[in-house]
Amino acid sequence: MGRNVAQKLIGDHLVSGEMTRGREIALSIDQTLTQDATGTMVMLELEAMGLDRVRTETSVQYVDHNLLQTDEKNAEDHAFLQSAAQRYGIWFSRAGNGVSHPVHQGHFGRPGLTMVGADSHTCAAGALGMLAVGVGGLEVAMAMAGEPLYISMPEIWGVELTGELPPWVSAKDVILELLRRHGVSGGSGRIIEYYGDGLVGLTAMDRHVIANMGAELGATTSVFPADDAVRTYLAERDRAEDFTELLADEDAAYDVHEHIELSQLEPLIAAPSSPGNVRPVREAAGEEVFQVVVGSSANPGLRDFAVVAEAVAGRRVHERVSLDVNPTSREMYADLAREGWLFDMIAAGARVHQSGCLGCIGMGQAPAVGRNSLRTMPRNFPGRSGTDEDAVWLCSPETAAAAALTGEITDPRDLEMAHPEVQMPGTFTISPDLLTPPLPAEEARRVELVKGSNIRSLPTFDPIPDEMDLPILLKVGDDVSTDEIMPAGSRVLPYRSNIPAISEFVFVQVDDTYSSRAVETDGGHAVVGGTNYGQGSSREHAVVAPRYLGLRVVVAKSIARIHWQNLANFGVLALEFDDEADYDALTQDDVLSLRGLHESLRASDEVSAQIGDREVQLRHRLSERQVEMVLAGGRIAQYAQSTAAAG
């Protein structure tokens, strides 16, 4: 049987495992992408690993998230990232160059490659026939070090597109239609693969729109074939030589099937406050609109801005509306200026901002409470805009332009206007010299990391001793989330690159003496939890910071999946009660004694602990590989040891 595009990409990069749904596979990774919000931690991880130089074909560090710079921290993060990119052999994209995903596609995207990115919209690269997955920072750091990506083999969901989009309907409406049908978890555990005659009418940038918001369906990633549209895209960027055709075999099959007839689509909109809350624009028509924001990785193409410009040219933005325009990239901003579209938008009343993510990740552009804001962005989770009780809607550029002109939600087909026939320019501005290439290795080794006062090296963590006597510093109940372990918010987040500083906030909402008591306790400590310990956000800080304070062991009734993985990654032993009744018998300040730990972890999944004169039976769920990782002090420590041994 023939293979589909996803299977070809996986098969060509399979390091270990079998391509059977649900089984763990390991994939070699060609490229990585990091942005500034996640990248500082990744660079600190590279430093802690003692990596000399990245081993990927291409790694790129972008600066697109924290562009507002209300104090020194963002500028200092940017300087740190620039120096780290120089040190480790990474491309660097400066503040203002634009949003990572479309810039990456334009300069580095290449059919047939794999990529991991510390950003959930990394999947957009599927538009060019890449297999690109958004993952946590440490996974990206490991990929940079040449380690494979471990994932569970996904289902392949074939979405057949037929027909042609009608006027005023565009790529955004295609992915909104999929969200309308299946909601925000419809893609979970799946790769979405698009095929069919309808692809002919979708440019590579249209496909970027669709692939980007696969993340909103919870999909592992999305893939498109590398066909003539991709060939054209690369040729227009003087990169014809980077094209390789990558098509599904004629007899390829899919695990799950879907069909969308493009000619049947109409303008759609996701109502507050979920990307899955989709309905026809006409059903919401007439609602007053106070803000319209055009931009972000979800509608990043020149066409997506040009269609807005042509719709508002010679007209006026409604008096009630702030029309905010965030040009995707510096190159595209230049093209908007050159082609006159920028003039059209400004003259009509638009506020045109620097290139970057901006309002899409709550960096400015926050709307008033309860006042409708229409955005061409990918997400409208409650409060993501920066306003707690916001009312954000997601739509196409066409629908956004209509609302900007009328001041209310309007189906663009109801404007008394011909659909703008946007003519793309013959050439695009291409400024590769604004992307700084990696330094030669010799020169790179001499680069010192530039650390502002708020950036500290990642602490190094030592191996787990064979014998430990650990006081239980904290006992908590069920469903304690990572938000309780390591709060976020504007008081804490600025310290994300400074583990000593951020560790003062660990468990602060639960017990504000924990951090100081932990510091005073020599030889480490333990924490006891109930069921579902560590649920919620995947943040690694919820492990790194308590580990920094001396946490060695977590014992709980059960531990949430991602937090459990993070504990293992950073060398904290996660144990679960054999008998949940033992939870009740433990009290804070009891001492948990472990003896012969190394052998018992290697020998079985059983661990005995002594508490006072009682013995308690515990279990671990670590694989052999993971046992060695935890014993070594975590994945970074293990990597550093193995390279030291090899060197």
Add this chain to the structure above:
Amino acid sequence: MGRNVAQKLIGDHLVSGEMTRGREIALSIDQTLTQDATGTMVMLELEAMGLDRVRTETSVQYVDHNLLQTDEKNAEDHAFLQSAAQRYGIWFSRAGNGVSHPVHQGHFGRPGLTMVGADSHTCAAGALGMLAVGVGGLEVAMAMAGEPLYISMPEIWGVELTGELPPWVSAKDVILELLRRHGVSGGSGRIIEYYGDGLVGLTAMDRHVIANMGAELGATTSVFPADDAVRTYLAERDRAEDFTELLADEDAAYDVHEHIELSQLEPLIAAPSSPGNVRPVREAAGEEVFQVVVGSSANPGLRDFAVVAEAVAGRRVHERVSLDVNPTSREMYADLAREGWLFDMIAAGARVHQSGCLGCIGMGQAPAVGRNSLRTMPRNFPGRSGTDEDAVWLCSPETAAAAALTGEITDPRDLEMAHPEVQMPGTFTISPDLLTPPLPAEEARRVELVKGSNIRSLPTFDPIPDEMDLPILLKVGDDVSTDEIMPAGSRVLPYRSNIPAISEFVFVQVDDTYSSRAVETDGGHAVVGGTNYGQGSSREHAVVAPRYLGLRVVVAKSIARIHWQNLANFGVLALEFDDEADYDALTQDDVLSLRGLHESLRASDEVSAQIGDREVQLRHRLSERQVEMVLAGGRIAQYAQSTAAAG
């Protein structure tokens, strides 16, 4: 003897007083300008006054300061200001229209008029032959209500300009030269009037640069004659009919004299962290530069951006430098796009931001600690950029462009480049319909103020009773500043339009029980201070908030001038000890009893107070007019009473 321009402007608007240096004069006011940071308070004052409609020829509310919108507060302030502008007959300039001063000059500036503005750079309007003074919010509200402006008659400082500026030297270097000679208080108590042959070579926008930064010399304002340069400026904006010639008489004299030969000037720069810290650029050459910011009210002209664009066109911004460009106004942004200059800057690597003040007032663009940032802005006070230990330099657009290219402070004459001969376009983009004109009175009366959850009406304050028994809730030492009375900062400032909320922070650094004790005390209270009570910032909140909490009387050894004025304006009785030794005898919780207060205030400057069984002699410094104002409960209460009586 003939009159100079300043004397003509004052003479034509004199309502009362004599034009003798140092004597109080009252001037009728034609125009007002408010921006969003100060405007919300002004609008709340209009509401509290019960004003029906502004009585000025033209009042304009701009939105140019708080544009970042990191939560809902700024968007809600903008909506409030828009509704207040509609209600009171005020022009409204939306977010993104641009920086108030140059936009005002372009659309409303007219020779021979007076203006007050709640912004210290209001003085820039002197470029067109206006008398424009930056004042506190309540003064602006009073001017809107048709009340005159009371000031002390300033000295007139004649600055004669001769000759012509050499290549690479521009208007910014003229005002930096004046700052180099006289420092930041050299203009105190003075109006700076420019005259001489050298004016021929300075356009109205060049003069705007010079007049703007008169504020940095501490001058009351700056004035230029309305000559052919002004005629040309207005004609280019289709406003030829608004021109009136206004020249100094041939035999005009000045109180103080100065001469600047323009051909002798060289590129200058103000080093960190004072606009008065001026030196030749060559003396600082070679210092590494990490950021260059072009924009703000200090260099707002199209030429000021075009010269940067032409210098960087076809070149690359240095790898180390973030070149941030803040187009002054939407109209100018459109012109930069139309003329290709925007393309040149973006293609060279600039980050181009929305139109507004932005980094000039610390709204983003904060540099890294200690890393040099060169700006074409008017001020570099420590920390103003948003970074506590910043290193901000002030310079011309030419010097800024040179640093952007070389990555270090560079005299632009040392670039290997011909001085760009900027050709201004034949026409400018003029978009008056982006400025919303006042509603007709009938319609305006029906407008409801749109108050977000964080905006509260100004409390109304009742008249001072004839008898009071006031516990002394707080006794403080010498030199207590308004920062201690009413802190600013990011925790407190968001509540600037919400007196009940901000009042919880009064004296919080001195005694955090003050606010709650004040609320619990019926019938008002007193505060006792040492010498120089209320020094520092002029903020009105340092009076309004404690008055809201029940403050009726301040007794101190001495009270700082502006705070004393603010106390009177808001109906708090300011008294000073006859004998400073009485300060020592008073303790917190003593009760200050006043009897027959009305008569004693009207009869003399002596006030007797009973404290326990002791009598203490106190004095006030109120004029007859001010006594009535304080007795009425303050200037707003008095205004409201008088109009109610008249109506």
